[in-house]
Amino acid sequence: MIFVLIVLWITAILLLISDWRNQAARWLSAVAFCGGSGALASVLQEWIRPLVTTLGGTADTDVGLYWAMTVFSLLSYYGLPYCYLMFAGTYISRPNWRRFWGYIRWILPLPILLMLCFRPYYPPNYDLLVYWAVPYIVFGTVLIVSKRGELWERRSHGITMLAVVPAVVFAMVMNYVLPVLGIYEMWRYNVWTISLAFAVFVTALFKSGFLGVQLFIERRQMDMTLRAITSGTSILNHAIKNDLGKIQLFCDKLISNQHAEVHNELVEDVQVIQKAAAHIQDMVSRVHHRTQDLIIRPEVVMLERLILDNVNMLEPQLAQSKIAVITGWDADDEVMEILVDRAQIQETVNNIMINAIDAMPKGGTMTLQRKETKRAWILAIQDTGVGIPKDQLAKVTEPFFTTKQSSSNNFGLGLAYCYQVMKKHGGTMKIESKVGAGTTVYLYFSKNKRLIRR
Template identity: 30%
Template sequence: MLFTGLGSLSDVVVQSELRSFLFFILQACSPYGFVMFAISYSEAVTHHTKKLLAYVLPLPIAVTLLVSPLRPEIQIDFILMLLWTAPYYLGGCCLLVSSYLKEKNRVKRKYRLITSCFFVPPIIAIVVFNHMNRAVNQKFDGYLNLSIVVWCGFVFFIIAAIRFGVLGVRIRFERQLHDQMIKGLASGAAMFNHAVKNRITNIDMLTGRVKEHVHAQRSEQIDEDIERILAETKQVMHMVKRIQKQIEDVELVEGGANLMDMMTHALHSNRYLLESKRVSVSTDYSFVGDMMCDKLHLQEVFSNLICNAIDAMEGEGGALAIRIYEGKSGIRIDFADNGKGLAKKAEAQIFDPFYSTKKREENFGLGLSYCYLIMQKHDGSIKVSSNQGAGTTFTLQFPKYRKM
């Protein structure tokens, strides 16, 4: 991209020598840049071989420059150039397509397909309309055709970057403030966790010294109390380590999992709570296949939504309907309760950290923000629809490519 962008300046540079030099970079260096990208991205060769190719593949560029007249400006032999630029471009395309076909991971396979679709058509157009045209006709008249293909590729890049991501680039427009709050929450929790760890370390050290000083008195009661304090500090330190793991950025450990089995597990985990409030559960599993996901995190999401539904149904005799099905845009899961519903203001803020409609001290308002984060990590979404007094429905949606 750097070679292409720099070389394209040749269209606006007035000075002839500089213009011809930039044009040479565009025509001769861009193929090298593309094939090296394809080699790196496809992971088809070892690091040592890739390093060797990085030094060997520029040799045709040097040869082309040596045989080209340099005065009054660089006059490129496009027939000679076609002999090596076409293999560079087409070989790079083959590497991209091959990396997609050989990829076993379903998530990575999707991204490799998008990358191939973005690069291969414009590259083939460049070979046909630019290099072959210049070599055969000794002139270039393919601006219109080439521009159409390149612009189509650019539009595809924008759409793919918004919906899926291309080359690690993903354009996001939604809930930027929410994401900043999540990061702020993690940062604040990390600092608090660090402070608690330091205080507990000091308490543990001081307690050990006290134990040494009072040991001579041989008081069983004092020894017993000190052992209890030490046991408590160990327990708190263990909790601190567990909390630290939770506030770090969530990394998915993906594998194939059956949604129906995961939902059954989540319902079983909340069985006593459902029975104590006499909540009836109805299920409709029209999709019973497997999905590529992080099983543990998604089971926690299911459990959170089930608990929220139970809390929303005041008194006893509520009803919870769970539906797993396949829609036009992917796999969907509905959690519909007949509880008290949400006010419009609450519906807009429900996924914000620390926001809670429950007025109990043990509710911190972090459950749904966690669900939002996990769904975002799965390239999915979580949405809520509610009518006050008529129940609430939470809908999880996963992209089609996660279906196995």
């Protein structure tokens, strides 16, 4: 049981500290905590109380340990079904469900309060407990399994079901159903399903994320890279600008002061130097613009209007490349008003759309979709282009990485910039791609992020 205790409480802590604003993650953290509390009650009963007695502990100490064991045991028996159903209720994002859930969630603690009216507290009255604990878990499981989301949510949903549902349903049978039938202490076998759930959870954290929570090791490395690049390009920009200024100054002086005396060839050479200096200055300015620390100036923006403005600006390129644009909303649909930096988000969307155009040199379709969930607004930009190879997909947001053949004017900073913009807005950017099928970029705008002028 020590293993179960450690595993479940580590899971609870990771879920809580990784994204404490995520309500579903908080309730699932509570599920793991309640499960771990049952393991702690077992450790207190079978290990700590006998050990303290052997070491000469007093009767008062034993009574204190007994009550601690009782509290943690009740947290497990009563808290697990309640927190599991609360998790399921917050996990579902359908609008009609939210209204219904807003009413029933307040009556869910009533069975727990009624159970606390009966004594003894430990062991619990299984004959009464089974009448509400099992329906809570069954109803919660039905809610989770019946969740239907967009294509980009299905993978995450499948991982959530695999990690959560088998372990909780197995615990329901072992902890609540079998004791009513006179079969006790079968909860010891929960260790197997909990081990499986923990393996799925940890793998998901490092790979694709779990409930929107991910240990962004690679992204943190990229953040450090971006900070290093920001610092480095600032220094480089300052140094090169000074020298370029000197070059430009003396070129102007040569042309203006001695134009009549020098040969035409010298004038042409000086002009070549000027053009080269101007080109270097342009490149340095572009790199500096994409790598400097962003300052967010938030304002209320209609997401649909911003997207259509970008489409209008890119109309010549779209027409030239024979690309059709499809929007996933009607003119009379409710608009999404989001608090963002208009210029930064407009450039982010523009970068992604240009990438989509470049990926469809022979024409195709660009699909723009939007969606609102309980925690975020989501914009999806999908193309039917060549797609990105799997081995390159994880690198496309790295600074200076580019998949474009002609890289003389492409520094590989576009998607790195987009990632940085979304991160500054408290959101994120996800990319899905398949060679030959196209690429979809998802921009997640968090509803919980408060943007502050700075």
